[in-house]
Amino acid sequence: MTMENERANLERRMRKALQVLLLQRGRNPGVKGWELRRYLGRDYKKITEVLSGELKTFGLEVFVVPGLEPTEESARFMLRFRDSPTLTEFETAGHRIDDLAVLAASIAFINAKQGRASRKEIEHFLREKFPKWRVDYSLDRYIKRGYIDQDDEALLRIGWRTRAEIDEKSLITLILARGNEVSPP
Amino acid sequence: MSENRDKKLEDILRLIELCKSVASSSANPFEVNIREKLQILKKRLPDWKFLDELLLDSEALHQLVQIVKLQEQWLKHRASSLYIDPMLLELKLRLLSKEELADSLVRSWHPITQLDQLAPRGLERAFTYWRDLAPISERFREEFSKLGTVPGEIDYDELVGMRIFSKEQFDSKLQEIYQELAEKSSEAGVDYRIFVNGKDFEGTVIRAYLIAFLVTEGRATLRIDPLTEKITLFPLAEPATGETSSVAIEVGKA
Numbered sequence: 294m295t296m297e298n299e300r301a302n303l304e305r306r307m308r309k310a311l312q313v314l315l316l317q318r319g320r321n322p323g324v325k326g327w328e329l330r331r332y333l334g335r336d337y338k339k340i341t342e343v344l345s346g347e348l349k350t351f352g353l354e355v356f357v358v359p360g361l362e363p364t365e366e367s368a369r370f371m372l373r374f375r376d377s378p379t380l381t382e383f384e385t386a387g388h389r390i391d392d393l394a395v396l397a398a399s400i401a402f403i404n405a406k407q408g409r410a411s412r413k414e415i416e417h418f419l420r421e422k423f424p425k426w427r428v429d430y431s432l433d434r435y436i437k438r439g440y441i442d443q444d445d446e447a448l449l450r451i452g453w454r455t456r457a458e459i460d461e462k463s464l465i466t467l468i469l470a471r472g473n474e475v476s477p478p
Numbered sequence: 479m480s481e482n483r484d485k486k487l488e489d490i491l492r493l494i495e496l497c498k499s500v501a502s503s504s505a506n507p508f509e510v511n512i513r514e515k516l517q518i519l520k521k522r523l524p525d526w527k528f529l530d531e532l533l534l535d536s537e538a539l540h541q542l543v544q545i546v547k548l549q550e551q552w553l554k555h556r557a558s559s560l561y562i563d564p565m566l567l568e569l570k571l572r573l574l575s576k577e578e579l580a581d582s583l584v585r586s587w588h589p590i591t592q593l594d595q596l597a598p599r600g601l602e603r604a605f606t607y608w609r610d611l612a613p614i615s616e617r618f619r620e621e622f623s624k625l626g627t628v629p630g631e632i633d634y635d636e637l638v639g640m641r642i643f644s645k646e647q648f649d650s651k652l653q654e655i656y657q658e659l660a661e662k663s664s665e666a667g668v669d670y671r672i673f674v675n676g677k678d679f680e681g682t683v684i685r686a687y688l689i690a691f692l693v694t695e696g697r698a699t700l701r702i703d704p705l706t707e708k709i710t711l712f713p714l715a716e717p718a719t720g721e722t723s724s725v726a727i728e729v730g731k732a
Binding site: 315316317322323353354356371372373374375376377378379380383384387389390391393394396397398400401402404405406407408409410411414418421422423424426446447448454457458459460461463464465467468469471 | 501502503504506551552555556562564566567568570571572574576577578579580581582583584585586587588589590591592593594595671675706707708
């Protein structure tokens with residue numbers, strides 16, 4: 294295969310990968326590794342890496358969320374923003390500051406409790422800052438959207454969407470760094 | 479003999495309860511001494527003769543397995559880079575304002591991008607659903623005929639009849655809340671959620687009812703921002719005219 298043919302083949306497979314990643318299938322976004330292998334062939338991981346590099350120009354990236362099994366086949370591949378939108382942009386998209394603050398505090402609180410906390414405990418903690426109706430409304434909203442998981446015993450854990458969209462390490466670092474900023478003389 | 483047996487059963491029940499309480503809270507799973515509990519189960523096992531007792535024993539073992547699973551997760555989390563002193567993090571969360579919390583979140587947020595599309599197959603399914611859907615009157619008859627009374631409306635006369643209001647009280651309360659609204663609202667109106675809050679839940683419901691009455695009478699109007707879902711209430715000097723529409727607003731227990 295000539296260099297030109299190889300290039301054309303790669304571009305064709307990248308276009309296919311982009312289509313597969315963009316189109317919603319099922320309830321949750323993203324595509325499992327085994328599905329991508331079916332569409333793109335064995336070296337699907339490499340194709341997604343090249344695509345991710347190409348998408349950099351548009352501020353996007355291919356992000357991989359590990360699955361339950363430690364294999365690439367069970368991992369979920371999805372397209373996401375490379376850089377975070379601004380607070381104003383989030384507000385325009387329908388997120389209230391109160392809701393965002395509830396989500397930030399809930400994620401950090403669950404992490405502080407080693408990855409699980411009872412809903413009652415979180416509600417009690419959040420009610421120091423927010424009225425009850427706001428806490429209930431925001432928690433229910435983010436549970437419904439997959440940012441937080443709630444089981445039958447009302448135990449809350451980090452949801453799949455948080456794992457996919459939110460850099461938890463960065464969130465916790467930012468929270469801890471707040472208030473420690475040195476102001477210019 | 480029987481007393482001794484009851485005591486042993488009680489031990490097993492207590493063990494199950496302990497495991498359940500640890501599993502359903504954020505307590506440290508290492509607080510359960512697995513080795514000690516397994517030894518208890520091992521010691522008691524020869525005493526069990528009935529099926530119920532053996533089932534209880536296996537339930538206790540199952541609960542211990544769940545705790546071991548939690549211990550594994552706990553260790554994994556602790557070993558990860560996300561581990562931070564819980565007390566420090568909680569303290570920080572308490573000290574930060576909601577703006578700072580929201581800002582920290584959005585700086586770490588990378589939203590997923592995806593296309594929502596309607597495929598021909600979906601369109602076909604929607605058409606079939608619509609074609610086969612019975613008229614609403616028939617569906618309601620089927621769904622509610624066995625349930626007795628369907629949810630209905632309660633009007634002012636009924637409230638008076640139930641002695642929740644007397645006629646005089648109602649008119650004066652209506653006037654009072656209108657005055658309060660006029661005083662509290664600026665050009666940008668007043669946040670409905672804040673304004674409706676009463677001393678307790680009952681008070682909130684009464685205020686919500688009175689506001690609904692004011693709006694229906696055209697002495698106040700509501701504006702709902704579709705993006706932020708913020709509801710703003712405005713008093714009107716003169717009764718409003720023009721097209722009206724109904725809106726349902728949930729009033730939760732504060």
